[in-house]
Amino acid sequence: MKKQIGLFIAIIVILASCDNPKKNKLNENTVIIEAPAFNGDSAYFFVAKQVAFGPRVPGSKAHDECAIWLESKLKEYSKDVIVQNFKAQVYNGTTLSGKNFIASFNSDKKGRILLAAHWDSRPYADHDPNPENHKTPIDGANDGASGVGVLIEVARQLSIKNPEIGVDIVFFDIEDFGEPQGLQTDKEDTWCLGSQYWAKNLHKPMYSARFGILLDMVGGANAQFAKEGSSMYYAPDFMNKVWDIASQLGHGAYFTNTLSPSIIDDHIYVNKFARIPMIDIIEYNPNSTSYFNPRWHTLSDNMDGIDKNTLQIVGEVVLASVYNEK
DSSP, X not given: OOEEOOSHHHHHHHHHXXXXXXXXXXXXXXXXXXXXXXXXXXXXXXXXXXXXXXOOOTTXXXXXXXXXXXXXXXXXXXSEEEEEEEEEEOTTSOEEEEEEEEEEESTTOSSEEEEEEEOOOOSOOTTOSSGGGTTSOOOOIIIIIHHHHHHHHHHHXXXXXXXXXXXXXXXXXXXXXXXXXXXXXSOOOOSOHHHHHHHHSOSSTTOOOSEEEEEESOOSTTOOEEEEHHHHHHOHHHHHHHHHHHHHTTXXXXXXXXXXXXXXXXXXXXXXXXXXXXXXXXXXXXXXXXXXXXXXXSTTOSGGGOOHHHHHHHHHHHHHHHHTOO
């Protein structure tokens, strides 16, 4: 999914946070705790496994089969897995069945971190250069599967070495069924239906987390991750902290200090409805007409566009961010 909603929030953040002493203190005090070694090959395998089912469009056989695999895989690594079944009406009035998956680690810990990605894929290649492909479902290797693949590998590492904080991994469904390109309507919030449902119907009563990290399109070769505008509006301290960790790990070329336009993505609804400060790690490409990876919402969003090194770097940053918390 992902829809640009302008630079205004990012500009406000620049002006409002120039003299933010809390932000500076966070960065100065960041100390990297030794984290387990992330395995980029393993993450790549998990991405490829999802793509092998075919386009994971809600209501399809591939979607059903991938759901079975995801539940089974999460249960390998966590004893506390919840499947949140829900119904959602998409932009055209059709009601679809969705599944959000929640895997918890250190369930008894009050302090928690939320990690998330969406596992469904886009039913339309509506940004494909060939108009004949615009109604064809996409593989969603980068847009969806890459974030899930990284987080399944994170789950595997969490099952081996407990962090000092509680962690919840959520895979949102029906994220990418928003209005097709060129369709002009007055409807709002047609994207991110799974995260909207979860944020309004938390999997556990009174659930909260210290902060959250959303992963979306984190597998492209030589990807750069800018400080996305809405993340900087809702959770600037945590975004700066994660970016500082990335820098300390030597990944500053990937996690840049560039500010990018605000977008509509799952983190928006987690911030608005669940009141959990959540940031979005998502590729920003200023040379692309969409500002995203050029393969975005095209038939070329397949395994050819997935880079193990990028998965490795993002996974290292996420694990370090988790194990840095006490």
